[in-house]
Amino acid sequence: MSTETLPANESTALASELAQARRRRRRSIAIFVIVSLLNVALLAVLWSQLLTPAPGQNSTNSQTAPAGFSGPMVGKMAPDFRLPLLAPGAGSHSSVALSDFKGQAIVLNVWQSSCEPCQREAPVLQATWQRVQGQGIVFLGLDFQDNRNDALSFLQGHGITYTNVSDSSGATAISYGVANLPTTIFIDRTGKIVGWHEGELTVQLLEQGLKLLSH
Structure with a gap:
């Protein structure tokens, strides 16, 4: 295999070009590493901001949603609705809206006649409502996807006298994020949901x- 020796001046020039190329490559690598590190640092800052609650968020949640009273709608305004009144002799045009109770604290209880925990908590709700009804607190029952006659029998059997409405389609309960029965939602006088309890009361x-409603 034959080889050819370059003249000294050409060899020196080639070596110089190679050295410059290596320096440029090292600078490019250094710049790439620095930019990559800056991007990682920026992403870390953004991620930490996403995970950090807004100022005051923790204290607000701890005040309005203690253990057992947190839920998907806590801190949000309660969606308004208008549903048929559930009461003996109520006409087909009789209805009740959440906004009818504007300015009052509301305990919204979502139930169904076949739900055993609903049956057990019904006397507790009725007795408590009788005690606090003069304090500007409204108890409102929301009967979920129920047979009307069964629902009326439930109310009569448990002596329920506070207002109840029929959510026959289930759309209203779903709009509140209700997934299980019973669910009780506490709405303060401004219309904000301050408490949420899933399960028997x-x-x-x-x-x-009720204490959440006085904050």
Whole structure:
């Protein structure tokens, strides 16, 4: 295999060009590394901001949604609705809207006649409502996808006298994010949801929920 020796001046020029090329490559690599590190740092800052609650968010949630009273709608304004009144002798045009109780605190209880926990908590709701109804607190029952006659029998059997409405399609309960029965939603006088309890209410739990309405 034959080789050819370059003249000294050409060899020196080639070596110089190679050295410059290596320096340019090192600079390019250094710039790439620096830019990459800056991008990683920027992403880390953005990610930490996404994970950090807004100022005051933790304290607000701890005040309005203690253990057992947090839910998907807590802190949001309660969606308004108008539904047929559920009461013996109520005409087909009789209806009730959430906005009818504007300025009052509301305990919205979502139930169904075949729901056993709903049956057990019904006396607790009725007794508590009788005690607090003079304090500007409204109890409102939302009967979910139920047979009307079964629902009326439920109300009569448990002696329920506070207002109830029929959510026959289930659309209203779904708009509130209700996934299980019973669910009780506590709405303050401004219309904001401040508490959410999924499951059977006891006297103690209901009292805790009522305290949220006075904040």
